[in-house]
Amino acid sequence: AQSVTQLDSHVSVSEGTPVLLRCNYSSSYSPSLFWYVQHPNKGLQLLLKYTSAATLVKGINGFEAEFKKSETSFHLTKPSAHMSDAAEYFCVVSLSGYSTLTFGKGTMLLVSP
Amino acid sequence: DTEVTQTPKHLVMGMTNKKSLKCEQHMGHRAMYWYKQKAKKPPELMFVYSYEKLSINESVPSRFSPECPNSSLLNLHLHALQPEDSALYLCASSQIGSYEQYFGPGTRLTVT
Numbered sequence: 728a729q730s731v732t733q734l735d736s737h738v739s740v741s742e743g744t745p746v747l748l749r750c751n752y753s754s755s756y757s758p759s760l761f762w763y764v765q766h767p768n769k770g771l772q773l774l775l776k777y778t779s780a781a782t783l784v785k786g787i788n789g790f791e792a793e794f795k796k797s798e799t800s801f802h803l804t805k806p807s808a809h810m811s812d813a814a815e816y817f818c819v820v821s822l823s824g825y826s827t828l829t830f831g832k833g834t835m836l837l838v839s840p
Numbered sequence: 841d842t843e844v845t846q847t848p849k850h851l852v853m854g855m856t857n858k859k860s861l862k863c864e865q866h867m868g869h870r871a872m873y874w875y876k877q878k879a880k881k882p883p884e885l886m887f888v889y890s891y892e893k894l895s896i897n898e899s900v901p902s903r904f905s906p907e908c909p910n911s912s913l914l915n916l917h918l919h920a921l922q923p924e925d926s927a928l929y930l931c932a933s934s935q936i937g938s939y940e941q942y943f944g945p946g947t948r949l950t951v952t
Contacts, residue, residue: 759939770844770930771883771943778939817882821939827896828941830882 729754731820733831741839746790746805748834750818753799760801761819761828762792771817777801788812813838844944846931852950855921861947863914863931872914873941874906875930883930889914890936921951 734749752758759778763771775786782794792803801818818831844865853859863872871890875883888896889908903925905917914931928948932941 761939763943768928768946768948770846770945771932773940773942776940827885827888828939833880833882 729758729820729829731818731829731831733816733818733834735834736832737835737837739837739839740808742810743807746803746808746812746836748803748816748818748836750801750803750831751799752801752818752820754820759821760792760794761821762786762790762801762803763817763819765815765817765833767814774803774816808836808838810838810840812836844931844933844942846929846944846947848947849945850948850950852952853918853921854952855923857921858917858919860918861916861929861931861949863916863944864912865933865942865944866912867933867942868911868935869933869942870911870936871934871938872908873932873934874914874916875932877928877930877946879927887916918949921949923951925949926951 730753732751761776762774764774765771774790775784777784777794785791790805792801794801815833815835817833819828821828847862873888874886876886877883885898886900887906892908903920907915928946930946931944934941
């Protein structure tokens with residue numbers, strides 16, 4: 728079985744400060760891990776993905792995430808938040824060889840001026 | 841073209857109506873998906889099509905009827921829906937066996 732836990736339902740930051748969205752996963756096999764972003768009333772956009780290559784993954788819009796097997800974590804970071812980053816973020820896991828996705832419950836990122 | 845399109849963007853229907861949602865992609869993907877997303881919740885998988893054949897049905901009520909007429913199109917036929925079916929319906933596609941799914945913008949459905 729596989730599961731994903733997003734540790735914070737809401738994260739609030741000020742514009743220009745760092746962002747940290749936390750994600751822990753549970754998987755019996757080698758997982759593939761993703762972060763998706765969803766702006767209000769929009770579909771999901773893939774930010775970045777980990778598929779057993781480099782453990783530090785760079786994505787779009789300055790986001791990156793580090794796969795830490797020992798901690799079963801895949802936290803999302805960005806050095807400096809922008810107002811346009813305000814959205815819902817989903818951490819997602821997929822078992823190797825299967826295309827179905829298991830979503831975390833989401834973290835709402837709020838960015839204040 | 842890395843886009844998944846969905847029509848309509850918004851749909852309001854009564855409980856006795858029949859309507860259809862449409863999804864289209866031209867990326868050559870042979871796996872297509874329907875998800876349902878309630879407010880402030882993650883998407884829930886409804887159906888998966890592989891090579892135009894239904895491969896996964898996540899115990900979805902029969903008032904939702906999917907159809908995949910060709911490799912680029914995916915429909916979701918709706919009949920006798922309930923108010924609790926109001927949600928954002930998302931379509932996605934991927935290469936077979938790939939974990940990377942491309943999502944459309946969704947159809948916001950309201951059942952009155």
